Amino acid sequence: MQKSSPNPTHDPTPVTAMPLSVWAALILLGLVWGSSFFFGRVIMLEMPVITANFFRVMPAAVVLGLAIAMLRLPLLSASGVLVSIIVMGLFNNVIPFSLILFGQKEIGSGLASIINAMTPIWTLLIANAFTEDEKLTRRKIVGVGLGFAGVALLLGSNIGDGLSASLLAQLSVLGASVSYGVSAVYGKRFRGQPVIAVAASQLTASSCMIGLLALLIDQPWNLAVPSAPVIWSLAGISLLCTAFAYFLFFNILSKAGATNASLVTLLVPPSAILLGWLFLGETLSPVQMLAILVIGAGLLVQDGRIFTRRR
Numbered sequence: 495m496q497k498s499s500p501n502p503t504h505d506p507t508p509v510t511a512m513p514l515s516v517w518a519a520l521i522l523l524g525l526v527w528g529s530s531f532f533f534g535r536v537i538m539l540e541m542p543v544i545t546a547n548f549f550r551v552m553p554a555a556v557v558l559g560l561a562i563a564m565l566r567l568p569l570l571s572a573s574g575v576l577v578s579i580i581v582m583g584l585f586n587n588v589i590p591f592s593l594i595l596f597g598q599k600e601i602g603s604g605l606a607s608i609i610n611a612m613t614p615i616w617t618l619l620i621a622n623a624f625t626e627d628e629k630l631t632r633r634k635i636v637g638v639g640l641g642f643a644g645v646a647l648l649l650g651s652n653i654g655d656g657l658s659a660s661l662l663a664q665l666s667v668l669g670a671s672v673s674y675g676v677s678a679v680y681g682k683r684f685r686g687q688p689v690i691a692v693a694a695s696q697l698t699a700s701s702c703m704i705g706l707l708a709l710l711i712d713q714p715w716n717l718a719v720p721s722a723p724v725i726w727s728l729a730g731i732s733l734l735c736t737a738f739a740y741f742l743f744f745n746i747l748s749k750a751g752a753t754n755a756s757l758v759t760l761l762v763p764p765s766a767i768l769l770g771w772l773f774l775g776e777t778l779s780p781v782q783m784l785a786i787l788v789i790g791a792g793l794l795v796q797d798g799r800i801f802t803r804r805r
């Protein structure tokens with residue numbers, strides 16, 4: 495692969511394309527996390543935010559902890575890892591999960607997912623400020639800009655409806671995207687550590703923090719037993735959208751970097767529409783098809799594969 499030309503019209507940094515295996519994991523993660531907004535909306539019909547968040551992270555932490563024990567997988571070994579795990583759990587679970595669930599009390603899953611798609615933009619800015627290997631480039635800016643334009647086009651008809659919803663709810667989900675951007679960059683310090691150990695450790699720390707808050711604020715022993723749809727949604731958002739999803743996420747993060755990993759948020763809204771088309775008989779409009787193409791173009795530009803030139 496040739497180095498980038500010093501010509502200012504070109505990207506000043508070398509282009510590194512993601513392997514096809516990472517692309518496959520990224521698409522799968524987008525499908526999985528796309529369903530989390532549906533599950534969250536169902537859960538918020540009956541449960542308070544903090545308790546719902548606890549029942550999202552705690553079962554996932556248990557599952558991953560059992561997997562580590564049964565498979566005798568290695569644990570984290572870096573010095574000072576406890577503080578790093580607490581910080582990661584705070585910005586990757588406690589804050590964003592709670593903010594998104596709070597927002598979904600007022601706004602639908604579609605609008606929540608498009609606001610959450612701001613994550614790559616925040617990740618770019620944070621990575622540019624605090625890392626040396628993921629600086630802003632024209633290619634990255636254009637790629638994420640195209641992706642977000644596609645998401646806006648995809649759900650453009652819903653944005654006007656969402657403006658009538660609670661402004662606080664929209665700002666809450668926006669705050670979650672900022673928190674995800676921080677965690678994506680901060681998570682780079684776990685490169686070289688066992689993927690499942692990182693996911694299990696930060697979920698365990700999050701469970702302790704959220705569990706204490708639930709006891710103090712929600713007093714869950716006074717809550718009514720949730721309905722069957724809510725119980726199934728809790729199982730889906732915990733085991734599928736958290737335990738399994740974080741295994742994928744940390745694997746992508748270790749191989750492709752924070753900015754590329756955060757691109758998954760651009761796949762979440764179109765994945766929800768595609769799932770509806772496949773399993774619920776819903777149809778895609780021409781505008782939605784165009785939006786998916788624009789998002790795909792943004793991902794290709796961000797990846798840089800189409801711009802690489804071999805000697």
